[in-house]
Each structure stands twice: as structure tokens, then as C-alpha cells.
Amino acid sequence: MASGPYNYSYIFKYIIIGDMGVGKSCLLHQFTEKKFMADCPHTIGVEFGTRIIEVSGQKIKLQIWDTAGQERFRAVTRSYYRGAAGALMVYDITRRSTYNHLSSWLTDARNLTNPNTVIFLIGNKCDLEAQRDVTYEEAKQFAEENGLLFLEASAKTGEHVEEAFLDTAKKIYQNIQDGSLDLNAAESGVQHKPAAPRGNQLNTDQPPNKEGCPC
Amino acid sequence: MDALISVVQSKVAEPGDLQCLDCVSGTLVPDLSNGKYAFALVHCPAVGTQGLFVYRCQLPVKDSSDLTLSKVIAITSEFQYVIGTPTVDQSILQVKINSPDSALVIEVPFEPKSSNFFMNIKKCANVCIERMKQSIAPQFQWLDKYKAQLMAALGSPKDPFEPATFYETIPASTPAQTSQSSFGDAFVDLDPFADLASSRIPHRTSEYVSSADRNSELLTGGSDPALRNSNSANTLPAMSSQNSYVNCPKDPGFLVDFEGNILTRPAYVHPAPPKDDSSGSPWRQSDSLSDSNRISSSSSSSSESKTLGSLRGFEDDFSDIRVSTLKPTGTQYENASMASITTSSSTGSFESFTDQSSKSSTLIPEDDTDLAGYATIKPVFKPAGIRPEILKRREAEYTFPHNFRVFVGTWNVNGQTASEDLGPWLNVDEKQADIYAIGFQELDLSKEAFLFNDSVREDEWNKAIEKTLSRVGAYIQVKLIRLVGMMLLVFAKERHAPFIQNVIADTVGTGIMGKMGNKGGVAVRFDFHNTSFCFVNSHLAAHMEEFERRNQDYSDICSRMKFELASHRQPLSIRKGHEVIIWMGDLNYRISDLSVDVVKVHIDSGNFKGLMEYDQLYRQLRIEKVFKGFKEGAITFKPTYKYDPGTDNWDTSEKQRVPAWCDRILYLGSNIKQLVYRSHHKCKLSDHKPVSSLFDITVKVVDEKKFKQVVEEEIRKLDRQENDALPQVALSLNHLEFKDVRYMEPQTLTLDVANVGQVNTVAKFVNKLEDKHFCKDWLKVEPVEVFMMPADTMELSLTVQVDKNTAAALNSGEDTLEDILVFHLDNGKDYYITVSGNYTPSSFGASIEALVQMHGVIGEMSPEEIKKLEAGTRGEEARGADTFERFDIPKEIWMLVDHLFRNATKTENLFSEEGLHKDVLTIRDSLDIGMPEEMPGNVHSVAETLLMFLESLREPVIPYEYYNKCLECANNFTLCKQVLSQIPRSHRNVFKYLAAFIRELLMFSDENKLDTKTLATVFGEIFLRAPPSEREASLGRGRAHMQQISRKKATFVYQFIINEYDE
Secondary structure (H helix, E strand, C coil): CCCCCCCCCEEEEEEEEECCCCCHHHHHHHHHHCCCCCCCCCCCEEEEEEEEEEECCEEEEEEEEEECCCHHHHHHHHHHCCCCCEEEEEEECCCHHHHHCHHHHHHHHHHHCCCCCEEEEEEECCCCHHHCCCCHHHHHHHHHHCCCEEEECCCCCCCCHHHHHHHHHHHHHHHHHCCCCCCCCCCCCEEECCCCCHHHHCCCCCCCCHHHCCC | CCHHHHHHHHHHHCCCCCEEEEEEEEEEECCCCCCEEEEEEEEECCCCEEEEEEEEECCCCCCHHHEEEEEEEECCCCCEEEEEEECCCCCEEEEEEEECCEEEEEEEECCHHHHHHHHHHHHHHHHHHHHHHCCCCCCCHHHHHHHHHHHHCCCCCCCCCCHHHHCCCCCCCCHHHHHHCHHHHHHHHHCCCCCCCHHHCCCCCHHHHHHHHHHHHHHHHHHCHHHHHHHHCCCCCCCCHHHHHHHHHHCCCEEECCCCCEEECCHHHCCCCCCCCCCCCCCCCCCCHHHCCCEEEECCCCCCEEECCCCCCCCHHHHCCEEECCCCCCCCCCCCCEEEECCCCCCCCHHHHHHHHHHHHCCCCCCCHHHCCHHHCCCCCCCCCCCHHHHHHCHHHHEEEEEEEEEEEEEECCCCCCCCCCHHHHCCCCCCCCEEEEEEECCCCCHHHHHHCCCHHHHHHHHHHHHHHHCCCCEEEEEEEEECCEEEEEEEEHHHHHHEEEEEEEEEECCHHHCCCCCEEEEEEEEECCEEEEEEEEECCCCCCCHHHHHHHHHHHHHHCCECCCCCCCCECCCCCCCEEEEEEECCCCECCCCHHHHHHHHHCCCHHHHHCCEHHHHHHHCCCCCCCCECCCCCCCCCECECCCCCCECCCCCCCCCECCEEEEEECCCEEEEEEEECCCCCCCCECCEEEEEEEEEEEECHHHHHHHHHHHHHHHHHHHHHCCCCEEECCCEEEEEEEECCECEEEEEEEEECCCCCEEEEEECCCCCCCCCCCCEEEECCEEEECCCCEEEEEEEECCCHHHHHHHHHCCCCCEEEEEEEECCCCEEEEEEEEEECCCCCCCCHHHHHCCCCCHHHCCHHHHHHHHHHCCCCCHHHHHCCCCCCCCHHHHHHHHHHHHHCCCCCCCCCCCCCHHHHHHHHHHHHCCCCCCCCCCHHHHHHHHHHHHHHCCCCCECHHHHHHHHHCCCCHHHHHHHHHHCCHHHHHHHHHHHHHHHHHHCCHHHHCCCHHHHHHHHHHHHECCCHHHHHHHHCCCHHHHHHHHHHHHHHHHHHHHCCCCC
């Protein structure tokens, strides 16, 4: 049985990527805190958040790495792609440039993650319909062409934020269930946590230690 | 060792090396020969199996010749025995033994030795079962020899088994024989063990056979409801022996241990799917998810009660959920072929329950007008990710109180059949109760009930109650639990079914040996909405003077009753984990210290209050010896014990019992309001009168919406706590700007890092992807790693220092003063610290090629011009001439050398005495920014600056690509000259110029004390620098190697000092 306030059987690692100012940190904050951060400073570094969710009766702990979007950090943030089970790729529906850069982000995501990493495209700021610069249809098409899950969401109103994070987890869980995601693979981004005495597992619920990864 | 064991040992050791593990003496039942027998547990070490050997004894038993083998039974996994109760004088214990090929009833002394003997047998049988589970078939061939011996001895008149006839099919008995058999009935009392197997004993009279059949029905009935139903319905005559013989091997069987627990056979024997519960022993059927939450389609009459689930064994009757759909007749629901809902005995899954509730909701008549808000409530399930204790604390926020009516009744029915209408007991109130909890004692006084815990009365009374309740409304059975004569039934209105969860029952026997079920208690616990209930029905020790024993029974029931709940690590007990506890039963406390007559006078005068002072329970309760904390309503009814059955007359038997309030209902809990506490004198069939009480119990009903909100909040809170518990620091700056960084002039900026998190953290700079070092070479950070406790603040200092190694790249634009440092918290996030700055280009770090093309000082040139010059200098010597005139050598070198030449040729320790750093910087400025008339600083500073300048050259005087050639030919001046002729002209010019200067200096060696070797060594190191690609490799090759290289470098320069060189 569980010790501690709650327990879970899997840990999924997520990364959030995309141009500066598309609302990556706000999405994370909305997801973990159910709040909108109005004056969110640019992320200089990598934020880290966690939340327990439930998928098919399984408790899953999401470890979410929210990366800096500024171009100058691009080389550095590539370190974090490794071992991600899910990648949330975010653009801003009111700024076409952020949409135009998606292929570059996607290239990074494809090159730096494992083939089973679930990539979810999020068109953020869908509350700002009046300033829309990217249509839903074209983004949907882009997502379909590239085999991405897709939703338009709003970190401000919370619309579709849960869905994006949860659907990603469902897809990952499905991959585990149908065997396409090998949990034993080093970079699956998923840790299984059998119901064993917690004493043996002290570190499994911690973010991976930097020293452990050769970056 | 026991003498008998020794004799048996000697007996079994004769033909083979068998061992007698244990032995008891006794007799056989029925015994026509009145012989004494020895029962030996014999072990065959070769195969590790055991047999039960029965020897007829020639008394006194002195040696093995006094033993005659009369029966051998293999102790297989199917070997069974049932321990009976001791005889009245407690001297003899009957044990029924049953195996696939044999059956017998034996009597052994009632003493620990006998108990141990059977425990040993049980262990052996268990070993067999374990083996079979592992698919290892136990071997019993070694017994064949003995069986053959017995076959050979066929016809011995002394052998009660008579093998020749033993296996014959038993002729069927007729119904007539059964019904006429008075002896058979008597036999039941005498011999409760006569059973299906003993029915094969041909010596029995026909009466005997038929009575045995009757018992076999009881036995098999316990595990086969179909059989039992047919019995109770009287649709079939007594079954034939043939049938029972046929049924025997199919009968799942049972074992009884010394605690009186009936142990079903392990699941693998059964055709039923194996249970998935791994916690229990293989013997015990425990509540498991697969057994719970069943939905039964009941196509039979609506008032029929069905036991769902297993046909496995007696115990299952308790653990399985019963579904009984009781409908008021004549309603639109009567004919509905419907799925009724059972409650779960453990937590159900969300899906299944939602499903059920939706089904049931369509069927529930909206009859409760008083439940306006309640009617819309749906069952809420506890989310998996959060601990229940956390939600419990905020219960008040998401629950609202709602009163439910609970009827509690208790009746000691003295073993009578359910022949009386129960309406006067159960159906006397206007308002329908939401929950009925009904306890019986002495439901069944038969030996079968006592020994096998099987009772036809159970079904009988259950049906009687269901029938009675169905006249009131639609009720479902939450649970039926029975131990011997104590039965507790809990019913709830059908509409409440989805809200009753975690139904668990347990029993505790406190009777004979403190364990048997003739006394004790049975209990059912469940959660109704968000309030936990526990109903206990007990029958405590009898007899006027035994009140302390009753107190003890109460304590035992409290301590031994356990409810295993999946969501709780510790099992719940009656008093721990329940908000509503209602305890009913024949508690057996009497009115003491008053004579029968006095008591009756008080009763007649209605002085119950006065009489209560003599009530043992009242007294014990008051001094907190029992039922601590429980409350009992004032008794306003006559004592319920003891009446002549069928009347309202006090006991007229010889014993003339003092009337007593044996039958009581007590309660414990803060939200319980007792409405009425009464007896029911219209019910006359027992020597007790039933008692009942109505309660209004305030239950916490969950408001689904609010509950979800609270769950959401709590999960958020936990996530936030977890996120807050991540290490967190604050940096005073995340960007450092270094302005006008100059060669050899370090600049330091600091920033503060504060641990603003709640935990200790180790923070350190870590490498970026594929970088060898966490920062560029021109940056120094101190400290690299810090340990910080919460609220600690540390200063990090970052120093930019451009030196000979890093200047060239910054001059040429290959590198810039830009860097990103990753400041990582162990188990936490990363902070980026960006560093940037502008570098003031210097002639230091420039290339000779670029310098010779600069007419003015470098400080007057734009960085772009410098970059262009540096870019154009890579091996493209000739091109510069097109744009403007080139100097032969960089003017900076000329200025430094010229100054030394003019001022320092006679200075001692030139090139070995250190200059002043301040001077060096001034000299650097004079070279980079403006050319003063006179070189500042002393000559040593100028000399050092010259060396530093040469060292910082982007390409050394001898370019990297000639480095190895030069070393190779260092000993040969001709070759040296050849190499030198190949290097770019400006480099050669510098080399020649400096060589000439060295020779000049040596001309004054008397004054300046310089020598050729010293200068050759100093300049050798500067002219010849290993290419960057080779530097690291040579570092690892040891001191001797380095010295050898240094010597070669010096030799190369030496050649040009001592020899005259001209192109």
C-alpha cells in the first residue's frame, strides 16, 4: 500500500517545447496549479513540475520539463529531449512565426527523442480568437501530416489544457499496453513503479539527476 | 517415546524401512467386535508420503505380534477428517475419517495427544496438496503391499471392514424406511458423524443406512445449494444411498481443524475458477473482487433469495454476496425480469458501480418524498490517487447530514422453525426503515449446525424475514452471516444499495474451548454513504453467575472480530473504524440477588426501573466492566426470558428461571437517536421474546459536486506541496554583462543565489550537451558547486579572463564573449545564467600576418577590419601586398625590441627577472592604443611583455605546421635553414630579427650575464609551440619527454644564434 500522501505506478517524463512567448510555462502552471500566471517571466532555464493523474485506473506521475523558448537557449535545451515519453509542442495561434517554426521544433523532437515519444501539438491562446493568425484547419492538417495529436488550448481559460496533458498520457499508456513502448529501454521516458516498499524506490520519483545523463 | 509408537514402529520396520510418526489407540464406531485399535500415522521416507494404518490390538500390547493390520488409508490430498465434539463426560472424541476409498468413524481419548495426532495427519494432507499444486503426484504404491495383505486376509470374521464387501455398491434405501425409522432419528443424536461414507459399511442395519442418508444430505447440502433446496422444498423423498455414494466423489469435501473452522478444499480441486485472492491461505475463501459486485438475473419469483457464486463450501455462504430482491406484491415491478444489485464486500470499481446504479435508478420508485435532495444523489467513488485519510478531514465540506431510519431486532428463537408470522416483530412501524439489522440466537440447536456450521434453519428464517420485509417495501440483502446459531442479517432498501460499500462480515466463537461457535458473535460492517456502520449480534455465556464470563466474551468478540479492508493497512475492528456501532443479542445478563417471586412482583407492578438495579448488565455497564461507552435505552418492557414456548407464561419448568432481560440492544456513536426500545410479546414460539429498537441515524451523505471539488483541491494541494518541495533557488541576476574586457585584465562580477525553497539543495554548474566543460575557457566560476540549506544565500563570482590561450579566437571573431551556464539543482530545475561582454581587440593574440598589415595601432581599427585581416591571413601571404604596403615585421615587436636594444643590452637578468603587471598593461596600451615616444615601464617589464606578446601570437613565430619538422631537424643546421626558408616571410622576418637581437645581447654577456643556452631555451619555448591538437597528447607523456622536447626547441634556436644565418 501507499506511503506518503499518494502513490502511483508509472512516471512519465514530458517536455514542453516551442518558441518564446507561446505560453509553455503558463500551460504547465495551468496544468499543475489550475491557475493562469498573468505576468509570466520568460523562462531562463528549465522549469520542472509534477502532477499525479489517472489513466485507466493507473495512477501516473507526470514529470514535466518546461524548456526555455528563446532561440539562444535552443542548443542548451536540446539536452532535455532525451528520455521524454511525451513532447508538447506549443505555438501561439496569434503569431504565425511561432507556427512557422514548428517544423524546426519537430525536427529536434524527432531527432532527439525515441521513436515512440508521443508528440502533442498545442495551439495556445485560443481565447484570443480575434487575433487569430493561424487557422485551426491548417494546424490540424499539419498535425495529421506529421502524425501528431493536436488541440487548440488556452492556458488562460484552461480550455483543453487537461485534455492535452491527459491525452498524451493515455497515448503513452496505450503504447505501453500494446507493447510498442518498451519500458526497459533506457530512453522510454517511462518508469514503472511496482507496488514495492517505498524504501527501495526512494529515487524513482525524483527528476533524473543531471549527472546520470551524459550531457 | 510412547510405548505404542515403539511397538508400531517395530511392526512397520519389519517389511520395510517405514516410520511410525504418531499413534493413538481407540475404538471403531460402530464396533461389532468391541476391539481395541491402534491408529498409526506411518511415513514412507523413500517417497515422503504417509498412510493411516489401523491395527487391531491384542491387549496388552507388548510387541508387534499383538498388532493385526486391519486397514490402510493413504493420506492423500483428498483425505478428510472431521473432529466431533467430545462426549458428555469429556472423555471420548469422535472423529470421522473420509477418503476416496475408505471411510470410518473412530473414537479416541479426548486429550491433547489425540489432537496432536490429527494435526499431524492434517499436516501430511497439506503437504500432498502443496505437491499437487506443483504438479507433483504423491506416490502411494508402497501401500499396495499392505492392501494386498488385507485382501488376502479376506473373510476374517473379526475384521469389521471386510474388504470383499466393502467396495460393493450399497443398495438404495427406500423412503419408507427413512420415514419409519425412529432409531435413525435417535442415532442422529448419538452419532452425528454417520455419513455418506459410513453408509457403505454393510454391517449396518437398514435403519442405520437411512439415517446416515439423512445426514449425508445435511453434509452435502452445505456445499450444494441445489441439493439443499430440493431438501428443504420437500420435493424429493430422502435420497438413496446410491445417490449419496455417487455424489460423494463430487462433493467438494471439507476438512475441519481443531478450532472448529470448516476448511474448504483448495480452489484447484473445484471446477469453479480459482479465486484471485492471494492473501488468504489456500483453504480459506476470502472476499475478493471477483466474488463481489455480482449482478444476478433473477428470472424466478421476485421474492426468491439466491445465493450467488460458489457452490464450493460452507464458508462461502458467508463470504458471498446474496442477492435477494424483495418486492411488494402487486406493483408494476413484480414481473420485471431484472438485474438486482448486490453490494460489494470490498471496494468496487467505478465503472461497474456506475453501471449498476444507472440500472437500479430506473427501477427505484420515487417513493420517498421526504428525501427531496437525497433522491438525486449518485454514488461517489473515492479517487485512487489520494489517501482516504486526507479526504476524511474535509468530510464536513462535502457531506450533508441526512437521517435514516434503522430497525434493529434480536431474538433467541430456541432452535424453533420459522413457523410464526414475523410481522408483529418486524412490521409494526408506520415508516419504513431504511436498514434492517436482525440478529438471531439459537437459530439452530442441532449438532450439524454446531459441528459443520450448516443449518437448514438459515434458509428458512432468511426466507421468513424476506417474506415479511417484502410486505413493507423493496429490500435487498446486504449480508447474511451466521455462526452456528447466531445469525445476523442486514437488509437495506434497494435504492440504498449503490451507497453501501465495503461490506465485510466476520465471526468469533467464544463457546467450548473458548473457540466454538455455540457462543460468540457475528458482525457485519459497511459504509453507508460516508458513515461507517458495524452491527454485532452476539450470544454470550449463559447461567446466572457467569456474568464475568459474559464480560470476557464481549472483550473477546471485540478483540478478535476483524474486518480486512483493501484500503486500510490494518484490519478494522468493531470499536476501531466505525462511527455507528449497534450491538444486539442474547447477552444473557440476568437479574440477580432477587428471588423469582420478588422479581415477578416487580414486573407485575411495572417497576422496571427498580428491577434494573439488579440487572447484571446495567451494573456491569455502570462500572464500565463491559460495553464501555455504549448506551442503552431505558427498558420499559417486561423481561424477555424465560417463557414457556407458545405462551406468555413465565417458565414453569422445574428450574423456575428468574425472568431476565437477556435480549438487549446497545449502541455507540454520536449521531444515533434511539426512537423506541421494545419487546414483542406476540411472538411466542421461543422461550425468549424478540426485542427491537428503532433508530434515527444521521448519515453523512456525499454531495458529489462538492466532493469532486474537494478532491480536486486536495490533489492540487498535494501536487503543489510536491512542487513546492522541489528545490528552488533565486538568482539575483541571470545575465552578466562584462564591458570592455581587455587582454590580461580579468573582470569579475558576482551574483547571489538564495535557497528560497523548502529543502536543502545542492546546486552546481553542469555541462551542456556535448561540452567538455560547463563554461568557456575565458570564464572562471567560483564556487562551482554549493550546498545550501533553506534561506541560505551564497555569492557566485564569475570572472572573465582573456589570456594567451583565448585571445586569438576572440580577436579573430572565432569566439565571442557569450556563454550560457546551466546552474542545476539536484532533483530540481535548471537555471540558465547568460554571460556576455565585449572584448577590446589587442595586438596580443593577433597574428603576425595581420599585424604586418596594420599601419596604425590596433585600437584604431574596427573589429570587422581586424576580423577581415585575421581571416585573410591564413596561409595567404602574398595577397596583402595588393592593398597596402606590408611591414617586414609587426611594429609592436620592433618597438619592444628596439626599446630593449637601446636601453637594456647591458641589464642583468633580462628575460629572467619579472616585470610589473601594471607596467605590462601600460605597455600593452601603448602598443594597442597609442605609440608614445618613450616606452613606459622598466626594461624588465618590457622584456616580459615581449615574451608575452610572442607567446600570445595567434600562430607562433614558427607556424604550427612546421613545428614537428623543426624539432626533427634541430641538430642539423642545414636542415634547420631549409625549414626556415619554407615558413611565411613575415614569420621568417620576425625569427631572423629576434635571432639577431639575441646575438646582439650575447655580445654584452659580460655585463648582462646572459648566455646562449638560457636565451635559446627561453626563445625556443616561444618560437616553437606545439599545435593545439598535439598539446594534450604531449602532456600525458611525462616529464622526461617534455624535457626532451624543450631541449630540441632550444637546440633549434641555438643553431641560429651560434651560426650566421642569411638567406
